[in-house]
Amino acid sequence: MKGIVIKSTGSWYHLLKEDGTTYQARIRGKFRIANIKHTNPIAVGDEVDFEIDKDNIAVITKIYDRKNYIIRKSVNLSKKTHIIASNIDVAFLVVTLTNPKTSFGFIDRFLITAEAYHIPVVILFNKMDSYTADEIAELEIYKSIYNTIGYESIDISAETGLNLDKVKALMKDKVSLVSGHSGVGKSTLLNTLNPDLNLKTHEVSDFNSKGQHTTTFAQMYEWPFGGFIIDTPGIKEFGLVHIDKSELQGYFPEILTLKYNCKFDNCIHVNEPKCAVRDAVENGEIAISRYENYLTFLEEDIYTGK
Ligand SMILES: Nc1nc2c(ncn2[C@@H]2O[C@H](COP(=O)(O)OP(=O)(O)OP(=O)(O)O)[C@@H](O)[C@H]2O)c(=O)[nH]1
Numbered sequence: 001m002k003g004i005v006i007k008s009t010g011s012w013y014h015l016l017k018e019d020g021t022t023y024q025a026r027i028r029g030k031f032r033i034a035n036i037k038h039t040n041p042i043a044v045g046d047e048v049d050f051e052i053d054k055d056n057i058a059v060i061t062k063i064y065d066r067k068n069y070i071i072r073k074s075v076n077l078s079k080k081t082h083i084i085a086s087n088i089d090v091a092f093l094v095v096t097l098t099n100p101k102t103s104f105g106f107i108d109r110f111l112i113t114a115e116a117y118h119i120p121v122v123i124l125f126n127k128m129d130s131y132t133a134d135e136i137a138e139l140e141i142y143k144s145i146y147n148t149i150g151y152e153s154i155d156i157s158a159e160t161g162l163n164l165d166k167v168k169a170l171m172k173d174k175v176s177l178v179s180g181h182s183g184v185g186k187s188t189l190l191n192t193l194n195p196d197l198n199l200k201t202h203e204v205s206d207f208n209s210k211g212q213h214t215t216t217f218a219q220m221y222e223w224p225f226g227g228f229i230i231d232t233p234g235i236k237e238f239g240l241v242h243i244d245k246s247e248l249q250g251y252f253p254e255i256l257t258l259k260y261n262c263k264f265d266n267c268i269h270v271n272e273p274k275c276a277v278r279d280a281v282e283n284g285e286i287a288i289s290r291y292e293n294y295l296t297f298l299e300e301d302i303y304t305g306k
C-alpha cells in the first residue's frame with residue numbers, strides 16, 4: 001500500500017493512505033543504516049510503501065525518491081542533519097512591515113535557501129489592514145524589488161480575509177509550507193483558511209517573555225479544499241544549507257541572467273573589471289539591497305540562516 005507521511009515522532013510515523021485512512025507505522029532497521037547522513041530516515045512529506053505485518057502493525061517497506069527536502073543540523077550529532085520535511089511544492093513567506101518588521105536580509109536568506117532547495121516561493125505581505133500610508137509606500141519598494149526578479153507576491157490580511165481566495169487557489173492540491181518571523185501571522189493565516197486547525201496564536205508582545213515555540217515536530221495537515229500544509233517548528237529551522245561561494249550567484253535570479261555578460265567566466269562580481277552585475281547595480285537594474293546581501297552571504301563560509 002502507498003501512503004504519505006503526515007507526522008513523525010521519531011519512532012512512529014503517521015501515514016495517510018489515498019483513500020483517507022490513517023495508520024501508525026514503524027520502520028525496519030535497514031532504513032536506519034541506509035541513510036546514515038540524516039538522523040531521521042523518514043520525514044513528513046515522504047511517499048512510502050507499507051504493509052501490515054503479522055502482529056497487525058503497519059511497517060514502512062519502501063521510501064520513494066524525494067523531489068526536494070529541507071534540513072536542519074541535528075541537535076545532538078553535529079555532523080548529521082535532520083530532514084524537516086520533503087516533497088514541498090511551494091513555500092509561502094509571510095512578510096510584515098511592522099509588528100514585526102521583516103528585513104531584506106531575512107527575505108533574501110529565505111529566498112536563497114528556497115532556491116537551493118528548488119522550492120518556489122510566493123511572498124505574502126500580511127497585515128495589510130493595519131498599515132499607514134507611509135508603510136504602504138514602503139511596501140511598494142519591497143514589491144518592486146521582488147516582483148522585478150520574478151517572485152510573485154500577494155497583499156493579504158489573515159485577519160480580514162483580504163485576498164485569501166488567491167492564496168487558497170495557489171495552495172489547492174499542493175504541498176505547501178508557510179514561513180516567516182514569529183508574529184507575522186502564520187497561525188492566524190492557517191486558521192482562517194481552515195478554522196478546524198485551531199492552531200495557537202499569540203499577541204506579538206507575548207513572544208519575548210515566552211521566547212519559544214510549542215511545535216517541536218513538523219506536521220502535515222490536509223486542506224478541506226485539497227492539498228496539504230506543513231507546519232514547521234519555526235523559520236530558523238528552515239535556513240540551513242551549505243552553499244559554495246561559486247554556487248551562491250546561481251540562487252540570485254537577477255545575477256544569474258547577467259553573469260554571462262561579465263568579462264571573466266569565473267567572475268563572482270566583487271571587484272573584477274568589466275563586471276555586468278556591478279554595472280547593473282550602478283545603473284539601478286539590480287537592487288542595492290540584493291547586491292549587498294549577496295556580498296554578505298559570500299563572506300559567510302557556511303550559511304546558517306540566523
Ligand atoms: N492587524 C492584523 N493582525 C494580524 C494579522 N494576522 C495576524 N495578526 C496578529 O498578529 C499576532 C501574531 O499572529 P500569529 O498568527 O500568532 O503569528 P505566527 O506567525 O503564527 O507566530 P509564531 O507562531 O510565533 O511563529 C496575533 O496577535 C494576530 O492576531 C492581520 O492580518 N492583521
Ligand SMILES: [Zn+2]
Binds near residue numbers: 262263269274275277
Ligand atoms: Zn561579474
